[in-house]
Amino acid sequence: MTTIERPAYKVIGSRPVRPDGVEKVTGKAQYAADPRPQGVVFGKILRSPHAHARIVSIDTSEAERHPGVLGIVTAADFPQAEDKVQDLGEGAVNLRELSDNILASEKVLYRGHAIAAVAAASPHEAEAAAQKIRVEYEVLTPVTNVLDAMREDAPLLNETRHTKMMGGQHSERPSNIAAYNQFKAGDADAGLAESDLVVEREFTTSMVHQGYIEPQSSTASWNADGTITIWTSTQGAFVVRAQVAEVLRIPVARIKVIPMEIGGGFGGKIPIYLDPVAALLSKKSGRPVKLSMNRTEVFEGTGPTSGTVISVKAGAKDGKLHAVQATLRYEAGAYPGSPVGAGAMTMLAPYDLEHVEIHTFDVVVNKPKTSAYRAPGSPAAAFAMESVVDELARTLKIDPLQFRLNSASKEGTKQVTGVPFARIGNEEVLNTAMTHPHYTAPIEGPYRGRGVASGYWFNGGMQSSVVVAVNPDGTVNLVEGSTDIGGTRASLAMQLAETLSIPYDAIRPIVADTDSIGHNDVTGGSRTTVASGMAVYQAGQDVIREMSSRAARLWSVTPEDVSYEDGVFHCLKDSTKELTFKELAAQGARTGGPIAGRASLVARGAGGAFGTHIVDVEVDPGTGKTTILRYTAVQDVGTAIHPSYVEGQIQGGVVQGIGWALNEEFVYDENGRMLNSSFLDYRMPTALDVPLIDAVIVEVPNPGHPYGVRGVGEVPIVPPLAAIANAVADATGHRFTQLPLSPRRLIEELDGGD
Amino acid sequence: MEAFDYVAPRTLDEVYGHLNNGKRTLFMAGGTDVIVQLREGRRECDLLIDLKRIEQLTSYAFDSEGTLVIGAAAPLARIYEDVDVRRRLPGLVDAASLIGGIQIQSRASLGGNLCNASPAADSSPALIALGATLVIASVSGRREIPVEEFFLGPGRNALEPGELLVEVRIPAQPPRSGTRYLRFIPRNEMDIAVASAGVRVQLAPDSDTLESVRIALGAVGPTVKVVDVTSLAGRTADSATIEEAGRLAAEVATPIDDMRGSIIQRRKLARVLTIRAMEGAIERAKEIR
Known part of the structure; x- marks a missing residue:
């Protein structure tokens, strides 16, 4: 662990057991599909077999007569939605499109697009009844590839959609290009012209899925008083409440969302799919309704991340990156909103260069509407950029890390948006990687190679609200509203323990429902430990203030005459008077009632972060298979609150990156049918496919956070795609520009099968 | 259901x-x-x-x-x-x-x-x-x-x-015989063979001469392909013979292109896996059990 200027902490930096750990390992924790409210019945969604079709008619009469059926809903049961954009924290959504994505109204835009839903006494009856819904389609030609969709003669997903240009104008002709944007600094043409070396390449990545282990599930009860209770798997209960309220046109006050434990999200559990449908089925049937997806529905009917085609032309001058021209084309899926902007804003973050010109296209295709996926937009862009940087460095015979260090961004470097960086740890990360024993060890043997790559993610702030209640025994309830995906109960409890100078074990963190705490934005953008951590810190300060005034009352002095240090309140006027936190907690009733603190905030200064990865691979020339021999991931995390969970986040991000690099892809046939919608054929890495990943923590504290925390979870998925591609290039002498680097691609590109 | x-x-x-x-x-x-x-x-x-x-x-x-x-x-x-x-x-x-x-x-x-x-x-x-x-x-x-x-x-x-x-x-395997089965999958577990090869060789009692060879290939045709390798009997179990077995296997393969693999890839795998399985089978045949 490389640490730069860090205070001495008591709790922060230790590795306690997570508060939710025992329940999870003993199988007692309740996940989305577990709640069984009294009288619950089961729903099933009917989905489109076509990738692109107009819905001519839907006949539910036969299905309604099927035994056990208690209710059927279609898009006609939704209130007419309007074109209104709502910010979900990690990505905005147009509510009419959200509504259409949940249940299609006029057209189906991808295979697996939901059309109708049935509630019945048993799951099997619901499934059989759903098959009896007759849908008449006018089948249209699908377009599933971003380049095809951009052609002027491409079939249009929406005949009334025009390209939204910079400055708010729209294109004359309707188009599948939903938005075009550009970022410019300096003069890229001139910069390239004066470069010592220019490399130009086009890169392709496939649509990939988050692959969370727990499929979406939602149970809803439309209660007799008109309120709705929803038990669901989500990264943000408040965002579910807001979306359901908008889609159903019901005030948020009538909706209570109870967030269950979550079996992974990675951005994919921010949008809603099932919740309003379950609610409407409950209204129709008069019973609580449970809707659960199977794996095929998850692949075909939820939001993966974009397939991309990215062109990069980059020049180096005097051993540094000098000028870059890039065009990013991202598949948005069925409705606009790919993370292409984030791709553009992150791909050059590791570099300080003069001349930049980036063009971005957000393109709709007949595939599922994309949603956030861990550092959305950044990995594909980094794959392209870091591959070109690698090629520049190797051709110039400069060590690829040294080349990056020569060009490294630092505090004050302007980003492509024009905004300068605050204190960042890019150079510290690069220096740590360069001197790491992995990098200084030789790599030898035929078909073996080493690759490196860097990556960046902004990290989010946004809204958090927490309440801290002090119990008479000196323990503390921490009531928060952030879904715990990566150990945030622990990381927040640790920050509160540090603030209050009390033991970690004295804190009981509770993730509350939407009726029980103020608004909290999603657990996304690597924001929870940062932003809810700031709220926890402020609420802790609030508690100390309150308790100081209680002590003052007991000692008949003013609160200013009370100090708090190492868990003990001292009277500045009389050094014989002191009370421990626990002793004072017991005096609540005598000093003015229960002791509590709170904080609500919009977090600023989240603090972007960098990672640099080193990977060694071996390619089997007979089979085209790439084996990862060694992997080291170096990352600036600001301050590691719980180093084990930081390492876990880094290792998890790398594993997902390995899958993306080597085997994962949505495979479609010419009719837009996904051919590999199962974990058998959508090849995520298994435990046997990844080596031990050495996570190296660098701590350059974030000046915008009381404990110096930076977001951790997203950065580690950014570098692996390029790092592995660079290693394969080193091993084979061939530069691959298309992902995944599957054995099939290697065999076909390396030797044509001979 | x-x-x-x-x-x-x-x-x-x-x-x-x-x-x-x-x-x-x-x-x-x-x-x-x-x-x-x-x-x-x-x-x-x-x-x-x-x-x-x-x-x-x-x-x-x-x-x-x-x-x-x-x-x-x-x-x-x-x-x-x-x-x-x-x-x-x-x-x-x-x-x-x-x-x-x-x-x-x-x-x-x-x-x-x-x-x-x-x-x-x-x-x-x-x-x-x-x-x-x-x-x-x-x-x-x-x-x-x-x-x-x-x-x-x-x-x-x-x-x-x-x-x-x-x-x-x-059946009980003859003396001086060895069998090896290899498949190729992109991952290391939880996957279906893109192609596979099973090879049995029987060596002469006191030399490296092949008395018989049996080769069967998976996933390169609608059913398992049995490769006719009668021409290999009597030859020495050396790298040239093994390469020849691989060539025969690739000839017999009639694979399809699908989401799990391509024709080019499977034909190459038929050859490579046959060679590697045969090497393994010969090694086993020489072991004293």
Whole structure:
């Protein structure tokens, strides 16, 4: 662990057991599909077999007569939605499109697009009844590839959609290009012209899925008083409440969302799919309704991340990156909103260069509407950029890390948006990687190679609200509203323990429902430990203030005459008077009632972060298979609150990156049918496919956070795609520009099968 | 998935009592394939007959002639963990330890893998290389066929209505022989063979001359491909001969392009896997057991 200027902490930096750990390992924790409210019945969604079709008619009469059926809903049961954009924290959504994505109204835009839903006494009856819904389609030609969709003669997903240009104008002709944007600094043409070396390449990545282990599930009860209770798997209960309220046109006050434990999200559990449908089925049937997806529905009917085609032309001058021209084309899926902007804003973050010109296209295709996926937009862009940087460095015979260090961004470097960086740890990360024993060890043997790559993610702030209640025994309830995906109960409890100078074990963190705490934005953008951590810190300060005034009352002095240090309140006027936190907690009733603190905030200064990865691979020339021999991931995390969970986040991000690099892809046939919608054929890495990943923590504290925390979870998925591609290039002498680097691609590109 | 009846008989006679009554009937010798197919609506049935309670179908033993007789529903984990089996038939262990995946091999069976008749099944190339036969039974008697005659096409096997597979018989292997099965998957677990090869070689008693070679390929045709390698008999087991075997295998392969692999890739794999499996088989043939 490389640490730069860090205070001495008591709790922060230790590795306690997570508060939710025992329940999870003993199988007692309740996940989305577990709640069984009294009288619950089961729903099933009917989905489109076509990738692109107009819905001519839907006949539910036969299905309604099927035994056990208690209710059927279609898009006609939704209130007419309007074109209104709502910010979900990690990505905005147009509510009419959200509504259409949940249940299609006029057209189906991808295979697996939901059309109708049935509630019945048993799951099997619901499934059989759903098959009896007759849908008449006018089948249209699908377009599933971003380049095809951009052609002027491409079939249009929406005949009334025009390209939204910079400055708010729209294109004359309707188009599948939903938005075009550009970022410019300096003069890229001139910069390239004066470069010592220019490399130009086009890169392709496939649509990939988050692959969370727990499929979406939602149970809803439309209660007799008109309120709705929803038990669901989500990264943000408040965002579910807001979306359901908008889609159903019901005030948020009538909706209570109870967030269950979550079996992974990675951005994919921010949008809603099932919740309003379950609610409407409950209204129709008069019973609580449970809707659960199977794996095929998850692949075909939820939001993966974009397939991309990215062109990069980059020049180096005097051993540094000098000028870059890039065009990013991202598949948005069925409705606009790919993370292409984030791709553009992150791909050059590791570099300080003069001349930049980036063009971005957000393109709709007949595939599922994309949603956030861990550092959305950044990995594909980094794959392209870091591959070109690698090629520049190797051709110039400069060590690829040294080349990056020569060009490294630092505090004050302007980003492509024009905004300068605050204190960042890019150079510290690069220096740590360069001197790491992995990098200084030789790599030898035929078909073996080493690759490196860097990556960046902004990290989010946004809204958090927490309440801290002090119990008479000196323990503390921490009531928060952030879904715990990566150990945030622990990381927040640790920050509160540090603030209050009390033991970690004295804190009981509770993730509350939407009726029980103020608004909290999603657990996304690597924001929870940062932003809810700031709220926890402020609420802790609030508690100390309150308790100081209680002590003052007991000692008949003013609160200013009370100090708090190492868990003990001292009277500045009389050094014989002191009370421990626990002793004072017991005096609540005598000093003015229960002791509590709170904080609500919009977090600023989240603090972007960098990672640099080193990977060694071996390619089997007979089979085209790439084996990862060694992997080291170096990352600036600001301050590691719980180093084990930081390492876990880094290792998890790398594993997902390995899958993306080597085997994962949505495979479609010419009719837009996904051919590999199962974990058998959508090849995520298994435990046997990844080596031990050495996570190296660098701590350059974030000046915008009381404990110096930076977001951790997203950065580690950014570098692996390029790092592995660079290693394969080193091993084979061939530069691959298309992902995944599957054995099939290697065999076909390396030797044509001979 | 539609509702269906489930029975778990104790004897084969009980099984026969459930057959020939017009019901759509499926056997379950583990469930690795059939349960998944039922749940996904790829198969339907009125009656599912669980074979796991029948002693004769779930046990295995070497008979007096050294033939390994394996009940069609015997769990793979028990077979490949058997010390005797590991010593005498390592080529069988190669395949048995791959089928289905570690977590379900205490239920998965050879019989189930064979009857599912996937061209990519891991059992069949190894069993064909080993010269194994299958015993098929019905209320009217038993018949025995070589494994290579069992497959009619993808998902189609030689069982007639009223018949079931009861035994896999692997004859005692000749001295100075060795068998190796290799498959290629993009991952290291939880995957289906893109291509596979089972190879048995028998060497002359006191030289490296090949007395016989058997090669079977998986996932490069609608059924397992048996490669005609009679031309290799009498040749020295050296790298030129092994390369020739690989060339013959690639010639025989008639693969398709699908989501799991391409024609180019599979033809190359047929060659590479045959070469590597043959090298392994020769090595085993030279070991003293």
